[in-house]
Amino acid sequence: MDFTEPQDSRAIRDAVRALCERFPGEYWRGLEPDRYPSEFVAALTDQGWLAALIPEEHGGSGLPLATASVILEEICASGANAGACHAQMYTMGTLLRHGSEAQKRSYLPRIAAGELRLQAFAVTEPGAGSDTTQITTRAERTADGYVVNGQKIWTSRAEHSDLMVLLARTTPIEQLEKRTGGLSVFLLDMRDRGAELTISPIKTMMNHATTEVFFEDLELPAEALIGEEGEGFGYILDGMNAERILIAAECIGDCRFFLDRAVAYANERVVFGRPIGANQGVQFPLARAHMAMSAADLVRWKAAWLYDQGLPAGAEANMAKYLASEASWEAANAALDTHGGFGFAQEYDIERKFRETRLYKTAPVNNNLVQAYVGQHVLGLPRSY
Amino acid sequence: MKICVLVKEVPDAAVEKRIDPSTGRMDRSGEKNLNPYDTHAIEAAMQIKEGGAVPVEEIVAVTMGPDSAVRALHKAVSLGADRSVHLSDPAVAGSDVAATGYALAKTLQRESPDLVLLGQQSDDGECYTIGAVVAEHLGMPSLTQVIKMDVESDALRCERQAEYGYDTVQIKLPAVISVGDAINEPRYPSLKAIMGAKKKPLDAITAADAEIDASKVGGENSAAQWIAAKAPPAKAAGEIIEDEDTGETVEKIIAWLDERKLI
Numbered sequence: 001m002d003f004t005e006p007q008d009s010r011a012i013r014d015a016v017r018a019l020c021e022r023f024p025g026e027y028w029r030g031l032e033p034d035r036y037p038s039e040f041v042a043a044l045t046d047q048g049w050l051a052a053l054i055p056e057e058h059g060g061s062g063l064p065l066a067t068a069s070v071i072l073e074e075i076c077a078s079g080a081n082a083g084a085c086h087a088q089m090y091t092m093g094t095l096l097r098h099g100s101e102a103q104k105r106s107y108l109p110r111i112a113a114g115e116l117r118l119q120a121f122a123v124t125e126p127g128a129g130s131d132t133t134q135i136t137t138r139a140e141r142t143a144d145g146y147v148v149n150g151q152k153i154w155t156s157r158a159e160h161s162d163l164m165v166l167l168a169r170t171t172p173i174e175q176l177e178k179r180t181g182g183l184s185v186f187l188l189d190m191r192d193r194g195a196e197l198t199i200s201p202i203k204t205m206m207n208h209a210t211t212e213v214f215f216e217d218l219e220l221p222a223e224a225l226i227g228e229e230g231e232g233f234g235y236i237l238d239g240m241n242a243e244r245i246l247i248a249a250e251c252i253g254d255c256r257f258f259l260d261r262a263v264a265y266a267n268e269r270v271v272f273g274r275p276i277g278a279n280q281g282v283q284f285p286l287a288r289a290h291m292a293m294s295a296a297d298l299v300r301w302k303a304a305w306l307y308d309q310g311l312p313a314g315a316e317a318n319m320a321k322y323l324a325s326e327a328s329w330e331a332a333n334a335a336l337d338t339h340g341g342f343g344f345a346q347e348y349d350i351e352r353k354f355r356e357t358r359l360y361k362t363a364p365v366n367n368n369l370v371q372a373y374v375g376q377h378v379l380g381l382p383r384s385y
Numbered sequence: 386m387k388i389c390v391l392v393k394e395v396p397d398a399a400v401e402k403r404i405d406p407s408t409g410r411m412d413r414s415g416e417k418n419l420n421p422y423d424t425h426a427i428e429a430a431m432q433i434k435e436g437g438a439v440p441v442e443e444i445v446a447v448t449m450g451p452d453s454a455v456r457a458l459h460k461a462v463s464l465g466a467d468r469s470v471h472l473s474d475p476a477v478a479g480s481d482v483a484a485t486g487y488a489l490a491k492t493l494q495r496e497s498p499d500l501v502l503l504g505q506q507s508d509d510g511e512c513y514t515i516g517a518v519v520a521e522h523l524g525m526p527s528l529t530q531v532i533k534m535d536v537e538s539d540a541l542r543c544e545r546q547a548e549y550g551y552d553t554v555q556i557k558l559p560a561v562i563s564v565g566d567a568i569n570e571p572r573y574p575s576l577k578a579i580m581g582a583k584k585k586p587l588d589a590i591t592a593a594d595a596e597i598d599a600s601k602v603g604g605e606n607s608a609a610q611w612i613a614a615k616a617p618p619a620k621a622a623g624e625i626i627e628d629e630d631t632g633e634t635v636e637k638i639i640a641w642l643d644e645r646k647l648i
Contacts, residue, residue, distance in 0.1 A: 007456060007459070008579070008580070010456075011456075011459065011460065011463065011574070011579045011582075012576070012579060014418070014460075015463075015573055015574045015575075015576070015579060018573045019573050046575075047573060047574075047575040047576060048575045048576035048577045049576050051576070052576055061576050061577055061580045062580075063576075063580070071576075
């Protein structure tokens with residue numbers, strides 16, 4: 001088994017790191033609590049990083065997911081927040097795998113060129129979180145398209161995106177034999193909309209630009225449908241695997257950030273005549289976090305490999321996201337403890353990254369749901385929910 | 386105009402440099418990267434090309450080194466070079482500065498460049514002299530530590546960093562110019578440039594291809610021979626003065642400095 005990192009990945013790490021150096025902690029602190037990192041996203045777009053997954057014939061670089069995940073990992077490892085822009089990568093799979101040629105030709109080159117942003121992924125609703133089949137946002141067929149009514153929540157970056165991947169019900173659930181049917185995916189152009197589309201920001205404990213979105217008789221042309229009507233649930237699940245693998249990579253990057261900072265501080269900070277890192281109470285939590293990160297990283301690479309081979313990746317993608325988010329939370333706590341009071345001071349960036357990485361135990365899927373999935377679908381235990 | 390940029394693969398800046406006692410050469414087994422000073426030379430070439438004062442047909446990155454040096458060439462190409470040349474041959478391994486300069490000059494002769502650019506130093510050997518050696522073999526004028534460069538038809542107007550200020554020097558082309566890191570801010574490679582780098586032509590050549598006289602290159606044929614290396618002396622532990630009474634602390638610091646005739 002060869003664990004040598006491919007040269008492409010190394011070159012990507014170097015270049016992303018160099019770009020992120022232009023956006024140090026001061027930049028991110030200056031955005032708090034709720035300003036969007038437009039300059040950072042523009043720099044990433046200009047250099048083609050957010051078009052990593054778009055095929056070359058459509059103006060992107062056509063990277064496999066594994067290599068693309070390195071971009072998000074490095075962003076997080078630098079102390080930046082990839083949450084501002086990661087959706088352009090994880091929503092891309094839905095369009096790439098299930099979109100029509102006409103949709104790809106129409107949108108992908110403009111997304112790759114930075115003229116359009118596809119950063120919003122609207123699935124969750126106030127009445128349907130992890131139980132996606134219970135969504136009620138309705139897209140009703142009309143003579144020349146669809147009319148959408150309903151509400152989404154936790155749709156991040158909707159204010160900073162031109163396009164949205166939207167999951168809506170096209171057949172009422174009571175008319176279905178299989179509850180995963182009747183859902184469809186649309187590529188919604190949010191530009192030039194009036195009262196039919198309302199986007200309301202939600203303030204959260206970290207700067208994540210999340211929103212709730214209201215649709216009121218919003219008209220969609222028939223061409224907005226991605227893939228087959230009624231098959232949307234499967235498409236979304238497939239996209240979720242990509243999302244989980246990319247989030248796992250971000251958490252690995254967060255782990256590296258916390259450990260780099262904490263190790264440097266533990267070696268430098270002298271108390272009672274010796275560096276605090278000499279104390280096992282400081283050293284062991286960092287060592288454990290490093291081990292947790294290393295194990296999670298292996299599952300992340302396996303999940304990415306499966307996804308890129310077109311093999312079933314659900315179990316590994318979920319496990320990678322669980323392990324990596326638990327590892328980054330462990331690293332975050334160890335880093336906070338290592339820094340003592342300074343960890344709570346904004347200028348050290350630990351508390352900011354602490355808040356940011358905490359999200360990934362809860363989103364895009366709660367870690368309890370991952371355990372339920374593994375229990376039921378991997379181990380064959382009875383359904384627990 | 387054709388610009389050749391000499392580049393080198395060096396140990397990554399984060400790797401602690403050490404001499405391999407068995408060979409007397411630098412241990413280059415760890416992570417490696419393109420010499421950061423050379424990225425300024427590539428950027429300088431790109432700015433001439435994009436500046437439009439003279440048409441630049443191509444920018445060629447040239448290196449001498451083992452197989453792994455291809456990575457430095459890929460990076461150079463991702464930063465803007467159009468193609469690259471890799472001189473790799475066991476015969477040139479272990480060459481000292483004079484022999485390396487000779488081998489690079491022979492490689493450059495195949496390209497007939499109008500301008501040769503390189504970083505003022507390598508991040509590992511830090512000899513600062515390779516440009517002058519190459520220029521001597523090519524019979525070209527040479528300038529070092531150039532931090533500003535303007536093209537004027539068949540000449541360059543350069544500012545070079547001197548000990549007390551800057552010299553302005555007019556130099557006729559073709560010439561060999563080593564640039565200081567103050568000359569520009571190198572660009573970052575875009576993702577497309579990184580992915581496209583491997584598709585650009587890379588000409589791998591041997592010493593024979595470059596008509597290099599094997600008796601003038603390689604470790605054994607080099608005039609400078611490594612004899613021994615000594616690690617720098619360990620730093621003294623230092624003395625920590627606890628600040629319990631500021632007046633007393635200041636007195637202690639003054640006494641310490643005075644004792645060492647520092648004030």
